[in-house]
Amino acid sequence: MTLKTFIEKLNIVRPEEISICLDEEKNVLFLRYKNTLYQEVVPERPFPISYPEFVILKDSKGDDICSIKDIRKLDDKSRASLEKLLDTLYFIPKILKIIRLEATGDRFEWETETERGKRTFTTRGRRSILFLGNKMVITDTDDNLYQVEDIGALDEKSRKIIQSTF
Amino acid sequence: MEEDEPPNNLPSDVTALVRRLMEKDEVIVRFLLSDIDEKGNFNDQWLVITTKRVIAVNPATKHLIDVPLQIVRSAKAKDYVGNGELILETVVGPKRLLRFSRRYVEDFRRAAMFIDAMANKKITVNGKSIWNGDYWVKHKEYKKRQVLRWLLSYLKPNWVSLALSLVISLTTVGLSLIPARLMGILLDEVFPSSSNPVGNPRLLLFIILGLLGTYVANSLLGVARSYTLARLGQKVTYSLRVSFYRHLQSMSLSFYDKFSSGRIMQRLISDTQTVQWFLSFGMQTLIISILQILGIGFMIFTINPRLAVIALLPVPVILLGWPSFRKRSRRLYHRNWRRRADVSSLLWSTVPGTIVVKTFVKENFEFRRFVEKMKDLFRASLDSTKLNLKFFPAISFVTYMSTILIWWIGGSDVLSGALTTGTLITFISYISMFYGPIQTISNQFPQIQSSITSAERIFEVLEMESDVKEMPESRAFDFQGKIEIENVDFGYDPYVPVLNNINLTIEPGEVIGIVGPSGSGKTTLTKLLMRFYDPTKGSIRIDGVDLRKIKLQSLRSQIGVVLQEPNLFYGSIAYNIAYAREKAEPEEIVAAAKAANVHEFAMDDSRPLKYDTNVGTGGSRLSGGERQRVAIARAILSDPKILVLDEATSSVDTLTERKIHEAMENLVKGRTTIIIAHRLSTLRKANRIVVMQDGRIVEVGTHSQLMKTGGLYSQLYNAQFEKERAMESDIDGLLAK
Numbered sequence A: 001m002t003l004k005t006f007i008e009k010l011n012i013v014r015p016e017e018i019s020i021c022l023d024e025e026k027n028v029l030f031l032r033y034k035n036t037l038y039q040e041v042v043p044e045r046p047f048p049i050s051y052p053e054f055v056i057l058k059d060s061k062g063d064d065i066c067s068i069k070d071i072r073k074l075d076d077k078s079r080a081s082l083e084k085l086l087d088t089l090y091f092i093p094k095i096l097k098i099i100r101l102e103a104t105g106d107r108f109e110w111e112t113e114t115e116r117g118k119r120t121f122t123t124r125g126r127r128s129i130l131f132l133g134n135k136m137v138i139t140d141t142d143d144n145l146y147q148v149e150d151i152g153a154l155d156e157k158s159r160k161i162i163q164s165t166f
Numbered sequence B: 001m002e003e004d005e006p007p008n009n010l011p012s013d014v015t016a017l018v019r020r021l022m023e024k025d026e027v028i029v030r031f032l033l034s035d036i037d038e039k040g041n042f043n044d045q046w047l048v049i050t051t052k053r054v055i056a057v058n059p060a061t062k063h064l065i066d067v068p069l070q071i072v073r074s075a076k077a078k079d080y081v082g083n084g085e086l087i088l089e090t091v092v093g094p095k096r097l098l099r100f101s102r103r104y105v106e107d108f109r110r111a112a113m114f115i116d117a118m119a120n121k122k123i124t125v126n127g128k129s130i131w132n133g134d135y136w137v138k139h140k141e142y143k144k145r146q147v148l149r150w151l152l153s154y155l156k157p158n159w160v161s162l163a164l165s166l167v168i169s170l171t172t173v174g175l176s177l178i179p180a181r182l183m184g185i186l187l188d189e190v191f192p193s194s195s196n197p198v199g200n201p202r203l204l205l206f207i208i209l210g211l212l213g214t215y216v217a218n219s220l221l222g223v224a225r226s227y228t229l230a231r232l233g234q235k236v237t238y239s240l241r242v243s244f245y246r247h248l249q250s251m252s253l254s255f256y257d258k259f260s261s262g263r264i265m266q267r268l269i270s271d272t273q274t275v276q277w278f279l280s281f282g283m284q285t286l287i288i289s290i291l292q293i294l295g296i297g298f299m300i301f302t303i304n305p306r307l308a309v310i311a312l313l314p315v316p317v318i319l320l321g322w323p324s325f326r327k328r329s330r331r332l333y334h335r336n337w338r339r340r341a342d343v344s345s346l347l348w349s350t351v352p353g354t355i356v357v358k359t360f361v362k363e364n365f366e367f368r369r370f371v372e373k374m375k376d377l378f379r380a381s382l383d384s385t386k387l388n389l390k391f392f393p394a395i396s397f398v399t400y401m402s403t404i405l406i407w408w409i410g411g412s413d414v415l416s417g418a419l420t421t422g423t424l425i426t427f428i429s430y431i432s433m434f435y436g437p438i439q440t441i442s443n444q445f446p447q448i449q450s451s452i453t454s455a456e457r458i459f460e461v462l463e464m465e466s467d468v469k470e471m472p473e474s475r476a477f478d479f480q481g482k483i484e485i486e487n488v489d490f491g492y493d494p495y496v497p498v499l500n501n502i503n504l505t506i507e508p509g510e511v512i513g514i515v516g517p518s519g520s521g522k523t524t525l526t527k528l529l530m531r532f533y534d535p536t537k538g539s540i541r542i543d544g545v546d547l548r549k550i551k552l553q554s555l556r557s558q559i560g561v562v563l564q565e566p567n568l569f570y571g572s573i574a575y576n577i578a579y580a581r582e583k584a585e586p587e588e589i590v591a592a593a594k595a596a597n598v599h600e601f602a603m604d605d606s607r608p609l610k611y612d613t614n615v616g617t618g619g620s621r622l623s624g625g626e627r628q629r630v631a632i633a634r635a636i637l638s639d640p641k642i643l644v645l646d647e648a649t650s651s652v653d654t655l656t657e658r659k660i661h662e663a664m665e666n667l668v669k670g671r672t673t674i675i676i677a678h679r680l681s682t683l684r685k686a687n688r689i690v691v692m693q694d695g696r697i698v699e700v701g702t703h704s705q706l707m708k709t710g711g712l713y714s715q716l717y718n719a720q721f722e723k724e725r726a727m728e729s730d731i732d733g734l735l736a737k
Helices: A003-010 A076-089 A156-165 B012-021 B102-119 B147-190 B201-250 B253-258 B261-303 B305-311 B314-350 B354-359 B363-416 B421-463 B522-529 B552-557 B573-580 B586-595 B624-638 B654-668 B680-685 B703-709 B712-736
Strands: A018-023 A028-033 A036-044 A055-058 A064-068 A095-104 A107-114 A117-124 A129-132 A135-139 A145-148 B028-036 B042-050 B053-058 B063-068 B072-079 B083-090 B093-101 B483-490 B499-506 B511-515 B537-542 B559-562 B642-646 B672-676 B688-693 B696-701
Touching (some): A003 A064, A018 A036, A028 A064, A028 A076, A036 A076, A095 A156, B012 B042, B012 B053, B012 B063, B042 B102, B083 B102, B147 B261, B147 B421, B261 B305, B261 B421, B305 B363, B314 B363, B314 B421, B354 B363, B483 B522, B499 B522, B499 B696, B511 B680, B522 B642, B559 B624, B559 B654, B573 B624, B586 B654, B654 B672, B688 B712, B696 B703
Parallel strands (some): B511 B688, B642 B672
Antiparallel strands (some): A028 A036, A036 A055, A095 A107, A107 A117, B053 B063, B083 B093, B483 B537
16 A cells, blocks of 8 residues: 555545534533534644644544644634643743753753743753754653754853754 | 786697697687696696697696597586686596696686687587687786875865965975074184174174074964865875775675775774875875985085085985885784774674673683784784884984094084084084984984874775666666576575575565575675676666666666565664655655554653654664664555565564564565565465575465475475464464454
8 A cells, every 4th residue: 555545544524524622621622514514623743843733633432533734724713722721731831032041061050031931940851951953852750741843043141052062 | 816817828848739639620729828727737728728738737737638639528617615626528538637726716717618619519600719818717816006006196176375384384494504604603603702802792682683583473373284285185094984884885785795894984084084194294294304314415415515424324224224114014013903993893793692691691701812913913012013113212312323423523623713603503403403304304204104094994995886786877767677597597605506596486466485504605696686796697677678778776676685684774664664765755654664563662651752763773672673673664664566575584472473564465466576585484475486505496376386396395384384374373363352
C-alpha cells in the first residue's frame, strides 16, 4: 500500500466539515461531523511542539474519528472551544524572556517570564532540554514543560543567555 | 606504489629463453611478472603465453616449465594464504605452473581466464602480438602531491588576506630592525666621544621620538597581522573540514570497513585543529622568522661583512644536521599520531559499549588495556622529546660559540680603532636578534612537525577515491521495480568470495523471501542492490538498466531498507520517521506511523511530547521492537518502489513480533520486496523463496514446491516448525483474552 492510502485512513477533514463545542463540566468536546453528533470527544496533539496545529479527535472509546491539519482554520467558535480544552490537556507555557540562568554542573536554575506569568524552575541534565529546529523544549525536575517558540525571536539578553550556555 | 605496475616489456634474457622453445609461426601473446620463484623465494619469474604454449620462466636459474596449449583443458589461479598459484588442468592431470604473491592475484586471475579462453578456443589470436599494457590490471597510482602544496591550494582563494598579512609582516620586520640602529647612533653621535666632545643632545629627542613611533606602529601592525592571519587560518580550517566531511560522505561503505570510526573522527576533529594551529599561528611565526633572518642577515652584511661571515658559521652545521633530524622526527611524529589514534579508537569502542564491559565485569581489563595504550603513547611522546633535545640544544650551543667569537674579534677591532663602539653594539644586538628567529623556529618545530603529520593524515583520506563511482552517463528515472541479477560474484576481500554466480530475476511487485544459514550471503546481496559495493563480476539491473548507470541518489531513494539493527539518530520520533524526506507533512508522518504500529507507543501517556519525544543517542530511549517499527515507518514514508527487509534476529516478545509483522505487511503490499527472513513463518506470503548457502543460490520456488523437493528449505522449515507452532498458539491464546 502506498503512503496515500494510509493518509486517507487518517480522515483529514476540511475545516467547514466540522463544528466543535466544549462541554465545560466534563472537559470533553461535542463534535458534529458528517451529520453525526459525537459526545465526549477528546483531542490529541501528536506534535505538541513542532506542529501544534495538527490535532486528532478521538471518540469516547478511544478510536480516532478524524484529523484536523490546521486548527487555526476552523470557525472561531470551534477553534476557541478546541483550544481551550487543548490548553488544559497540553499545558506547555511559552517562555517570553529568560531573566536568569544559573548552571551548577548538571543543574540549571531558570528564572523566566512566561506567557502565564513569572516562573522559576530547576532542570537537571542535558536531556531535559530539547532543541527542535528553532524551538526549545524544557522539562523541569517535576516534569513540567515549557517551550521557547522561536529562539531567534527572543530579546537580545535572553538569546545571549541561551547562546552562552548551550 | 609504482613497483606494482606490470612491466610493458619482456626482458631480453627471458625472450631469449622462450624463443628457443617457440616454433616459427609462434608469437608471444601476453606475459606477466610474478614475484615468487620456483623455490618459493622472492625473485622474478615470468609467465609467458604464446599462441601455442604457456611457459613459466625464471631467467636467473633458467628454470622452465613449458605446457603446450593443446593439452590444456582449463586454467585457474588458486588462492592460498599470502600467495597464490597458477594451475593448468591438462589431459595428463594438473600442472602447477608458478606461484605469485597476493600483490599480483588479480593479474594472475585474469591470466588464468585468458589461458582458459585460449585453450577452449573462445579467443583466437591472429598471429599478431598484443600490447600488454591494456590487458593487465591497472594498479592504482598515488599522486605524490606535496602536502604543503595541497595546503597552499586552500590558501589560494584567500590570497588577498594572505598578501596583506605578508606585507604587514614585512613591515613589522623592517620596523623591528630600527631600534638597534638608533642605539648605534645614540652611542656614536649623541653621546660625547673623543672625536665629538660635546655630543649632540638635540638628536636625542629625535631618537626618542623615532623609537616611540617605531614601537607604536609595531604594536598596531602586530594586532592587524595576528587578526588577518588567525582569520585566514580559521577560514582555511573551515573549508578543510567541510571538504573533508563531504568527502567522507561520498566514500563507499568499504572505506568505513577499513577505517575505524575513531580514526576518522580523529582526522576530522583533532587533525584539522592541529592544521589550523599551523595555518593561523605556526605559519605566521615561520614566515616572520624567515623574513627576520633574511632582513637581519642583510643588515649585518652591510654593517660589517667580516663579522657577518663569523655570525653565519653555525648555518652550515644546522643545514647538515637538518635532513637526518627531519627524517627521524617525521617517523616519530607519525608513530605518535598512530598511538594517539589507538587510544581514541579504544575509547570509541569501549565507551559506547560500556554495558557489555560491565556485563562481563571487564572494567579492570579495559582499564589495563587503556593504561597499556597510554603508556605506549607516553613512551612515544618521550622519544620525540628526546630527539628534539638532542638536536636543538646542540644548535643553540654552536650559535653561542659564534657569538663569543664575535665579541672577541669585534672587541679587538674596537680597541684597535677599526670599529666604533656603536657599530659593535648595533652588530651584537642584531646578532642576538638573528638567532632569536632561529630559536623560535626550533622551539616551534615539534608543533609544526605534528601539524604537518596531521595534514598528511587528512590528505591521505582526501586522496582516496570512492570504490562506488557514478558513471558520467548515469541517469535518474522512476522505477517499475524489476530486478535482474546476472552472474554476480562478490567478495569484501576480492579474493574471498561471498557471493558466487548469483542469478535471479524479480518481477515488479513480487515478494521474494531469502533464507539460508548465517553467512550465506543474504545481507551482502541486498547491499549490492543498494550499490554500497559493486559486484566483482556480473551485473545487476533494475528495469533493464545496469546499477552503475543509475544515479546513486535516484537508486537509493527508490529502494527502502529496514535493517536488522535500525539506526536511529539523536532527535525526535518525528524527525527519525521523516529522515527519508525532510519536508514531510504531519499527516504523512502520522499515517506512516500508524501503518507501522508506531502511533500507539508514540502517543502513550508516558510520553508528554508524543512524536516530539527525543529518542536519545542511537534511539537508546526506545525498546528494540519500537526502534524496528520506527524504521519501518521511515520506509513507509519514503514510499519506495523496491523494498529490502532484513528481519530482526533479536528476539522480541511475541506480541511485539506480531506488531512488527503487521507493520511489515502494511509496508510490503504492492512493492517489489526482498525479505531476508530468519523466521520461516514470515515467508508464507512470499511469491517465491530463494534459498542460499555458501554464497550460492541452491533452491528457488514457492513454499509448497520447496517442501515437496525436500531440500535445504524443508529441513530448515521442519526444524523451526515445532517451535513456531508452539509460539503461534501462545499468541492466539493471549489475544483471545
